[in-house]
Amino acid sequence: MEDPDVPRGTIVKVRNCIGFVLLCSKFGFRESWPFMGKIISVANQKGGVGKTTTAVNLAACLALSGRKVLVVDMDPQGNASSGLGVNLKENQRGVYELLADDLSLELVVYPTEIDTLKIIPSNVELAGAEIELVERAHREKILSTALNGVTEEYEYVVIDCPPSLGLLTLNALTASNSVLIPMQCEYYALQGLSHLLKTLQLIKKSLNPTLTVEGIVLTMFDNRTLLTGQVESQVRNYFSEYLMETIIPRNIRLSEAPSHGKPIVLYANRSKGSDSYVELAKEVIKRTKGEMVFPKVEPQEIAYEEWIKENKLRDFSKK
Numbered sequence: 607m608e609d610p611d612v613p614r615g616t617i618v619k620v621r622n623c624i625g626f627v628l629l630c631s632k633f634g635f636r637e638s639w640p641f642m643g644k645i646i647s648v649a650n651q652k653g654g655v656g657k658t659t660t661a662v663n664l665a666a667c668l669a670l671s672g673r674k675v676l677v678v679d680m681d682p683q684g685n686a687s688s689g690l691g692v693n694l695k696e697n698q699r700g701v702y703e704l705l706a707d708d709l710s711l712e713l714v715v716y717p718t719e720i721d722t723l724k725i726i727p728s729n730v731e732l733a734g735a736e737i738e739l740v741e742r743a744h745r746e747k748i749l750s751t752a753l754n755g756v757t758e759e760y761e762y763v764v765i766d767c768p769p770s771l772g773l774l775t776l777n778a779l780t781a782s783n784s785v786l787i788p789m790q791c792e793y794y795a796l797q798g799l800s801h802l803l804k805t806l807q808l809i810k811k812s813l814n815p816t817l818t819v820e821g822i823v824l825t826m827f828d829n830r831t832l833l834t835g836q837v838e839s840q841v842r843n844y845f846s847e848y849l850m851e852t853i854i855p856r857n858i859r860l861s862e863a864p865s866h867g868k869p870i871v872l873y874a875n876r877s878k879g880s881d882s883y884v885e886l887a888k889e890v891i892k893r894t895k896g897e898m899v900f901p902k903v904e905p906q907e908i909a910y911e912e913w914i915k916e917n918k919l920r921d922f923s924k925k
């Protein structure tokens with residue numbers, strides 16, 4: 607017996623809708639349903655390890671696979687912005703205004719050469735944010751609040767972090783579902799890595815309980831040097847569970863691309879560097895399958911002070 611209160615047309619519509627969802631899941635049209643994107647921070651407190659190169663090129667490869675992607679440039683140096691050909695003029699608004707003036711997202715999102723890739727660029731004002739934002743309530747969650755709802759529109763949001771563990775990085779990690787850690791195979795890298803993983807534990811405990819490590823990706827890999835091999839095998843020994851399969855080789859094309867304002871896939875599509883970032887994007891997509899809907903866990907309150915102490919940073923709230 608059909609329920610007389612429900613018109614027949616409605617039942618047919620609901621049935622069609624369920625059929626469509628089943629079809630999508632079968633053919634992998636969407637990784638999961640209901641759709642919810644993923645926010646990935648690219649972070650490492652060390653400078654020059656390939657964070658920006660990874661953020662820009664991973665985002666570009668994800669976007670060229672037809673997914674809607676947003677890059678958030680959290681580094682006041684603005685390298686991700688210029689690397690994607692976006693250079694803010696003095697009167698244009700970017701990440702700083704999003705954070706400091708609570709601007710809405712659409713006012714700070716800019717297009718790039720790739721249709722499905724957008725960016726919230728940074729400008730030099732962002733350098734002052736570390737000090738200014740300290741006075742704000744819930745200072746660790748300003749970015750997270752500003753990005754509210756962004757994963758309903760974008761399948762991947764890639765945040766390029768500055769080379770420090772200050773308030774900007776703390777905001778990025780609090781807003782993220784996972785962290786991708788680029789690592790250069792050099793002598794001090796392992797030390798820095800242990801510290802970073804410990805720091806991530808602190809955020810998980812306090813601000814963002816669902817934060818995961820997306821993986822460690824070895825960058826600027828040059829297997830002709832002995833040290834590279836030694837560091838690689840150390841990482842394999844101690845952090846094998848986190849290590850991404852894809853390794854990014856040292857490739858001159860990757861270092862040339864930013865000066866042309868292009869990601870490697872548009873600048874030198876046939877290079878080893880380009881191939882490696884395509885592989886990395888595939889790996890990230892594969893890892894994301896089936897884990898896009900996150901359980902809602904209420905975090906406990908932190909702890910900016912705890913963070914400052916743990917990372918031996920200067921506390922800007924104490925004048």
Ligand SMILES: Nc1ncnc2c1ncn2[C@@H]1O[C@H](COP(=O)(O)OP(=O)(O)O)[C@@H](O)[C@H]1O
Pocket residue numbers: 652653654655656657658659660685769825826827854855856857858860861862864879
């Ligand atoms: N795989 C690579 N091969 C060659 N040069 C690279 C590679 N990755 C990054 N670079 C270059 O190394 C420098 C530092 O990289 P960058 O991504 O800016 O690091 P970070 O953002 O961690 O400071 C840049 O000049 C960049 O062009």
Ligand SMILES: [Mg+2]
Pocket residue numbers: 657658659681685767768
């Ligand atoms: Mg950088």
